[in-house]
Amino acid sequence: MANIVETIKSDLTEAIENDKLVLPTLPEVALQVRDITESEDSAIMDLIKVISNDTALSARIIRVCNSPLFRGSRAIENLNMAVSRLGMAYTSNLAMGLAMEQMFQATSDMIDKRLRATWQTSTEVAGVCHVLAQHYTKLKPDQATLAGLVHLIGVLPILRYVEDRDIQISSIMLDNVIEQLHPRVGSMILKKWDFPKELQNVPLEYANFQREVPSADYADLVMIANLQLVTDTDHPWNEMDWTKIPAFDRLGIDPTADMNEEEDLNAQMEAAMALLQ
Secondary structure, three states: OHHHHHHHHHHHHHHHHOOOOOOOOOOHHHHHHHHHHHOOOOOHHHHHHHHHOOHHHHHHHHHHHOOHHHOOOOOOOOHHHHHHHHOHHHHHHHHHHHHHHHHOOOOOHHHHHHHHHHHHHHHHHHHHHHHHHHHHOOOOHHHHHHHHHHOOOOHHHHHHHHHHOOOOOOHHHHHHHHHHHHHHHHHHHHHHOOOOHHHHOHHHHOOOOOOOOOOOOHHHHHHHHHHHHHOOOOOHHHHOOHHHOHHHHHHOOOOOOOHHHOHHHHHHHHHHHHHHO
8 A cells, every 4th residue: 555655646746847737726705806916006906896796705705804803893794895904915816726626526526525625724823823923023913824734735636636636545545645745835826826935935944843943933823723622622732842843933933831711812813714715
């Protein structure tokens, strides 16, 4: 069995190195949203127009706006109000992130389950990243949310590859392949998508627990959010000595404190995670 793993790894690695791996393309609505936010002369109305063509996306953005995270004095009933409250930067990053959900689906049951689970984890991490960014850093919550949503994007082409070739492999073996290859693939995808530099390294760095950087960055947020989500589980990460993880220090978070105990913070994290579901 182990040689199947080696074969998949070497095939994928070769495909990666020769630029032959089929990388996913950003959904059309995400591309349009990005073009608008990057163009000098576009207005908030242009953004509203593109998003309003996608009814599901519009509904979710309105829901986000009415969540406890953005507690406004009055309910938001339409997209215009929502975008005005969130602002262009936040709306566009949120729209891009949420549009990606459609990519995490497959025809084979096993692969579909895995893709959905990957997306679920990504949304939970994204929610926690938003709150951590707001509480502990000067980093942008919208970028932090996007960093969480894309940190596992490299899993996509690996699972697609297994599905397309109908490779029979046990779950444990597949985990092993994914764990070793997804960071590198994820970083390639974000480069291909022209994501901001500070997000391109997130898939590569978020599980590099000893990393040293001058100040807290988006990879730190994604790292701590992931650790936060495995607290009280039997995940191997709980066997590490968290006091030796420099990212906690950079964020000014006490690794021995239980964030779930801080009611206000916890309520916000719950709200943020529910947002993206």
